[in-house]
Amino acid sequence: MVLISRGRGKRYTRVVMQRRQTPLPITKDVLAHMKQADPVLYKILAPYHGDVLARIVPKHTNKELFAALIHSIISQQLSIKAAAHIQARVTEACGGAVTPEVISGISETTLRACGLSGAKVKTVQALARAVETKELKLLSLRKASTDEAMEALTKIWGIGPWTAQMFLIFSLGAPDVFSARDLILRRAVETVHKLPPDSPIKTIEDIALAWSPYRTYVSLFFWQEKDKMKAYRN
Numbered sequence: 001m002v003l004i005s006r007g008r009g010k011r012y013t014r015v016v017m018q019r020r021q022t023p024l025p026i027t028k029d030v031l032a033h034m035k036q037a038d039p040v041l042y043k044i045l046a047p048y049h050g051d052v053l054a055r056i057v058p059k060h061t062n063k064e065l066f067a068a069l070i071h072s073i074i075s076q077q078l079s080i081k082a083a084a085h086i087q088a089r090v091t092e093a094c095g096g097a098v099t100p101e102v103i104s105g106i107s108e109t110t111l112r113a114c115g116l117s118g119a120k121v122k123t124v125q126a127l128a129r130a131v132e133t134k135e136l137k138l139l140s141l142r143k144a145s146t147d148e149a150m151e152a153l154t155k156i157w158g159i160g161p162w163t164a165q166m167f168l169i170f171s172l173g174a175p176d177v178f179s180a181r182d183l184i185l186r187r188a189v190e191t192v193h194k195l196p197p198d199s200p201i202k203t204i205e206d207i208a209l210a211w212s213p214y215r216t217y218v219s220l221f222f223w224q225e226k227d228k229m230k231a232y233r234n
Contacts, residue, residue: 025050025053026045037211044192058173066127069138070098073124073158075163093114100131126157130155136152136153142172146176146177176216177216178208185222
């Protein structure tokens with residue numbers, strides 16, 4: 001936000017600066033790649049040519065990235081509604097500023113009272129320490145490869161592949177991420193390729209590898225069209 005002076009008096013106009021969104025549409029390039037890499041998936045994606053799957057707002061400051069990663073941790077194995085409720089309580093406990101310094105200064109009892117499990121308390125505290133000591137430099141992840149970022153994030157106790165992958169997609173805007181451990185995504189792949197339920201993670205990952213460098217696009221499509229994927233399965 002900026003304040004713009006209006007003449008000699010002390011009157012100002014408040015201008016809210018909106019962060020630039022990064023739209024992720026199904027482009028000709030995406031479809032051309034899928035036509036060669038996965039013709040079965042291509043037939044499903046083709047009618048959606050030009051559709052915008054999401055408008056992601058990448059985070060640009062250390063504070064934003066830390067708060068976003070805390071949210072990813074909170075969201076582990078929870079519904080959107082439950083995660084939002086706990087997130088609001090954690091933010092309130094932090095006085096509105098979810099920073100490493102504030103998290104480090106909050107007791108385990110207070111964090112548990114916000115609705116965090118013991119394991120998640122341990123994880124957010126470990127993350128706060130890692131960022132404070134610069135063991136984890138969140139801003140540097142913006143320039144790291146997906147594999148490098150995954151390795152750095154999963155070194156933190158309690159941050160597994162799913163949490164790291166959600167952070168890469170929704171906070172860093174990484175274009176080539178697919179989480180084979182996400183149930184919706186697994187079921188979608190099983191449906192598209194007529195695999196048995198609960199197929200091995202490695203099988204799902206191998207199929208998704210062919211979609212690189214557009215795996216995030218497929219992830220977003222499957223999440224967006226999850227009900228239609230169920231219809232295909234039925």
